[in-house]
Amino acid sequence: MINVLVADDHALVRSGLASMLNVQPDITIVDAVADGLEAVKRAAELRPDVVMMDIRMPNLDGIEATRRIRARPDAPKVLVLTTFDLDQYVYSALRAGASGFMLKDAPPSQLAEGVRTVAAGEALLAPAVTQRLIARFLRTPPADVAAAQTEILTERELEVLRLLAKGLSNAELADRLIVSEPTVKTHVSRVLMKLGLRDRVQAVVYAYEHGLVTPGDEP
Template identity: 45%
Template sequence: MSTPVRVLLAEDEPLIRAGVRAILASDPGIEVVAEAEDGAEAVELARRHRPDVAVLDIRMPRMDGLAAAAELRRLLPEVAVVILTTFGEDAYIAEAIDAGATGFLLKSGDPRELTTGIRAAADGAAYLSPRVAKRVIDTMGRSVRTAQAADRVAVLTPREREVLALIGEGISNAEIARRLNLVEGTVKTHVSAILTRLQVRNRVQAAILAYEAGMVE
């Protein structure tokens, strides 16, 4: 039996936190190891429990989700960060990506998206809730025309472009390795090279660039 994905949940609204907890409790492959009511508490609990994934609300007292995500990236870069968002918080998307988030989930979305997104984040993939994906791409890509994006990815090798296209699909290193008949370590090397060559911070920005370059449907 595989080890459950260990999750830290940070949400200051008790009803929403209880609802998210209930959804996660229904999945035997996910274990909520800690809950926080604000970002500062989330960082402290993450240091204590070392979860695989931290699910953070954006708006929280003391330290908001963006600041908590940045602090987790600094202190615990191995912890994947998933942001809980609403349609009214588009302005925060770019900041969340810069802060190190690799997943975006809507509070009003399908409960299955929550577990899917957490599993994807734990597996090293970028996950965008389908209903928010276009907004993320639009927000990050308004200033980048398709031709400019194509010029940027032209610096990649053919194999790196293949890997980038699959990053754009939001799949994990393990799945990329299976599709391309590579070992996972080689995929990790390619991903690191892609981020460096494209001068992007993380997989979400790389995925957006893949969309802008027309590499993903």
């Protein structure tokens, strides 16, 4: 079973998410809380597999709550919930350690599949939405971003990183590079290890921050 903690300050959203996910045969809602501080506390106590995190919440926002949760050893994955009018916060949440994000109005089946995806250790990247968000809020890279350490990557690894940043799945990478999926997984793992990145989401952020891909690049 995948244990899920829901954090959202809107009671109807909170109960709706819990109801939708609880009917899944492999998902259990262990608690539903209304603010970021409670989310951090309950995540430490209950040790869920996934925290579904709203961004705007009282006492502690979802970005800082995500950062605190992900800083703990054996931290649960964080799946950010957003609406298009809150997109400006998504990039900050990804940098804080979220494994991906979904729109609040996504169908129940997509929400459940999103939970399964991040619980399995994969980053949830919807290419069209992810690229649009990052392109919008990365036009001016943060001032504290260091120079890219791409010299430690092979040419193939650099190519893999650029394609990752464009949202390609392992299967699509394998098809593009004419290699097997296990080979792609090896390349991805080496890229993450060499650059000290946690997952594919961080790889996307890294590539955009360091100009390895730019808004509007074709996959």
